[in-house]
Amino acid sequence: MANGVLVFAEQRDGVFRGPAFEALTQGRRLAGQLGTDLSAAVLGSGIAGTVEVLKEYGVDAVFVADSEHLARYTTEGYADVFSKIVREKNPSIVLMPASSLGRDLAPRVAAHLETGLITECTALEISDGRLLGTRPVYAGKALIKTFVKTDPQMATLRPKVFSAETISESKETHVEQVDVTTGAERIRAKVIEFQSSGGDRPELTEADIIVSGGRGMGNADSFNVIEDLADALGAAVGASRSAVDAGWRPHPDQVGQTGKTVSPSLYIACGISGAIQHLAGMSSSKYIVAINKNPDAPIFKVATYGIVGDLFEVVPALTEEVKKLQAA
Amino acid sequence: MNIVVCMKQVPDTETRIKIGSDGRSIDPADVEWIVNPYDEYAVEEALQMKERTGAGEVVVVSVGNERATTAIRSCLAMGADRGILLKTEHPFGDTFSIAEALANLLKEMEFDVLLFGKQAVDDDNAQVAQLVAHMLDLPCVTVVTKLEIEGSTAKAHREVEGGTEIVETSLPSVFAAEKDLNQPRYASLKGIMTAKKKQIEEKETQLGHFKIEVIEMLKPPPRPEGRIVGEGREAVPELMQLLKNEANVI
Structure with missing residues (x-):
């Protein structure tokens, strides 16, 4: 039976982004309410040393997919690997940040897993043991409350709506390397260049x-x-x-x-x-x-x-x- | 070059939303319906591609009720060649079932490029392009602000935090249009007249496999009553004081 909360902890160039910590904080709260474990999945290349910071958010386990073909985000490559992790670990809830990457990736993962996805949530709660997501529709002129009928229940979290909170006590975290030796050859859409918009102003x-x-x-x-x-x-x-x-x-x-x-x-x-x-x-x-x-x-x-x-x-x-x- | 554009009819962005009597969807009375703005960029891009290559056709596909034919007709007036309506009465769609209905149709069609808007401005899911791409086993680039096609390769500019990714992909491929992609044309009078004779094929469609369940739609909580601090630059010191000591935001 599906069990546990899994958070996609987005990183770029070895640095975790704020929305990942916001998702972890919500994941921890929901896992607490369900009396289940919180885990995080990290995809990238040369990232083994970076996952230490995730422990501050109270994760019980971190699944690390470290491979050269994951150095740069590709929809197909990340969807393949992340879906494989979700299938193996069988969580009941999967949370992802609604960042540019998360907005692109989450639907493809949901398609892989043939499950439902609630995008851009601004509130998450557990109701009758199931995830109930609140999200704006009509650009915020109305809100809907939605259940996912299938497992895993997927949701993305709108950045800046939730706070990121570390835990004060230290916790034992299990870190596991995930096998990602194949898959690179299936990626058709690849980033060939990144043009920085320049400037020091925040996003x-x-x-x-x-x-x-x-x-x-x-x-x-x-x-x-x-x-x-x-x-x-x-x-x-x-x-x-x-x-x-x-x-x-x-x-x-x-x-x-x-x-x-x-x-x-x-x-x-x-x-x-x-x-x-x-x-x-x-x-x-x-x-x-x-x-x-x-x-x-x-x-x-x-x-x-x-x-x-x-x-x-x-x-x-x-x-x-x-x-x-x-x-x- | 054959191009298919998936388009959704949505309420005008100026519409004031009223919750319907079922408490789970909007009241459609007094709503003005338009082509989803992001889908207009997709239609325009398709027309420009066809004009550049000088061959092929642009087909507009929509899932919706009878009313959606008016939106398809608007796209035909812009210059699209024909339309297909997957006709269903379901009021507020489930992305997975809609993607399945589209994928079932699209796998019988031949195309080089499949275009979507990056999201529909009604349910704001931003999911269907990626779902359909996966169901058809095609690559997909979302939030596209520039698209260049050469032979069977495409280069798409994609807006992300802090800059632009340039993504290269093989065709056929799926692209989801962002606002900057182009400037959609207005339909000419001639376009509107010709559109009346263009074909819109209607196919009765049953949506299945619902993955989500909307239990409630509600108005957002009203913002607390604000106040006018004052007039002109004389009000600035008090505003500063409020931001610093009351709101604690600076």
């Missing part, structure tokens, strides 16, 4: 703070006031659809229904009126600040704190205050 979906600009920015150049504030706060820069459609910002910066859905601790919306399309992508932020000339702008309905005024006066003043605070 939009992983950022704690996001400063976004909208139609009120007026042109591409004026986004420098947004960038200045973002850099003072160590924040990511976002944009509304109208700013992206006007060509002021690239599409990867777009927040909203046809862009990214984000859940930072603080979202600062500058010159954004708050079209339903945009609100869908950011209204799960913990705190929202709105700066807008129009006191009737819908963005003020969702904002925790609002300032009515010209963003070109308010935003630079805010940047100065942040810098002053940091210098103090």
Whole structure:
């Protein structure tokens, strides 16, 4: 019988990413409720020494698939190996981060295993012994609660929604190497090049703070006031659809229904009126600040704190205050 | 070059969502239905591929009820050659069963490229392209922002955290379109007129093998009442104080 919670612990170049720790923390909680074990699977190349950090998240076992053909992510290669691990270990729940990699990989794994998958969960609970996932639909205009009827029950977790918490006591962790000697020859789609987008700003979906600009920015150049504030706060820069459609910002910066859905601790919306399309992508932020000339702008309905005024006066003043605070 | 595009009809992104009387899906009254925006990029890409090679056909496939023919018709008006509707009355799909229905049809068809949008903006699952790819044993590249085809090889740009992956794959292959891929054309008047004569084949379809069960749909909890801190730059010090001492976020 299927038993246990298995988490796909995503790493890139030997470094585990935040969403992996968030998934492990939830995995630990669910395993505790079910009175079962938490395990993690790690795929990569030359990664044996990196799994130590997973012990801090209370895993009972780590399954390591270490092979040259797993050095770079490929959908087919990772799906083959991870599905094999799931089949062998037979967990009842499989959790993966809804990162770029997880979003690409999880459905392919679900197809391998002929099981159901709940993507982009924002809450997970156990109900009658089964996993019940809550996820936004219609870009967050509604939520659905969903069971997976088959085993294993798969779910991906939206980044930044869950916290990552280590355990204080030390725990015995069993580390096991998984046989991955074959499979490379079956991979047809391969990454031949990676182009870094450059810049030191955090990733939009992983950022704690996001400063976004909208139609009120007026042109591409004026986004420098947004960038200045973002850099003072160590924040990511976002944009509304109208700013992206006007060509002021690239599409990867777009927040909203046809862009990214984000859940930072603080979202600062500058010159954004708050079209339903945009609100869908950011209204799960913990705190929202709105700066807008129009006191009737819908963005003020969702904002925790609002300032009515010209963003070109308010935003630079805010940047100065942040810098002053940091210098103090 | 033969290209198949899988398309879904979805509520317009401006639609205000009302929960239906079953408590598990939306109330379809007053909803304006459109071609899923990401699927429009897929259709546009297919048309451009066909125009470049000067041969082959673009077929649009959809799973849905009778109403979905209007969305297929919109794609035909853009320039697609014909449409197929896998007709089912099931209101809120199960990704696995939908992928199975598509795969069953597609394995009888010949194509070089199979295109999807990266996700449908209604249920936001972002699963069907990968599921179908696996069921047909094809490679799949998702979140594609640029696609170059040369002979039987494709290079796809894929947006990930911190940059772009360039993925090379052999054809036939599955690709799921992201917004940046192209600029979808508007249907011309001539396109709309010709589309009326193009064929849409309807196939009654039973969805099976449901893997998930939606037990409830609900509105997101309302955000707590916010407040206007003040006007203009004079309000900035108080905002700072609130962010630092009340919200503890900076």
